[in-house]
Amino acid sequence: MRIGLREANQQFSKAIKAVKAGEEVVLTERGKPIGVIRPLGPPAAGEAEVRRLEAAGLLHRASKRQPLPACVPRPLKGLPVSQTLRDERDES
Numbered sequence: 145m146r147i148g149l150r151e152a153n154q155q156f157s158k159a160i161k162a163v164k165a166g167e168e169v170v171l172t173e174r175g176k177p178i179g180v181i182r183p184l185g186p187p188a189a190g191e192a193e194v195r196r197l198e199a200a201g202l203l204h205r206a207s208k209r210q211p212l213p214a215c216v217p218r219p220l221k222g223l224p225v226s227q228t229l230r231d232e233r234d235e236s
Contacts (some may be wrong), residue, residue, distance in 0.1 A: 146170045146177075 145162050152159050152171055159169045163183050171179040197203035223231075 146172055148172050149178075 145159075145167055147159055147169055149171060152169075159181060162169050163181050166183055168183075169181040170177050171181065194203065198205065
């Protein structure tokens with residue numbers, strides 16, 4: 145489907161209905177094509193990779209969807225980073 149910019153602006157829902165039906169909409173300005181609105185392809189690329197990793201036994205999907213647990217930083221053992229930097233600078 146080809147549609148001029150003015151018509152696309154005035155009848156946007158018409159263009160979107162065409163896209164939902166799987167059709168590409170070519171936007172034109174003074175008869176010259178300037179852009180395309182097309183339906184998104186299936187999200188198969190990422191999903192296919194996930195399925196491949198599952199089949200290989202490298203990935204297991206979560207049993208439930210929930211947020212990740214909060215990150216609780218563990219205390220560092222040894223010298224503070226600032227002291228380590230000072231010591232390294234003094235050695236140079």
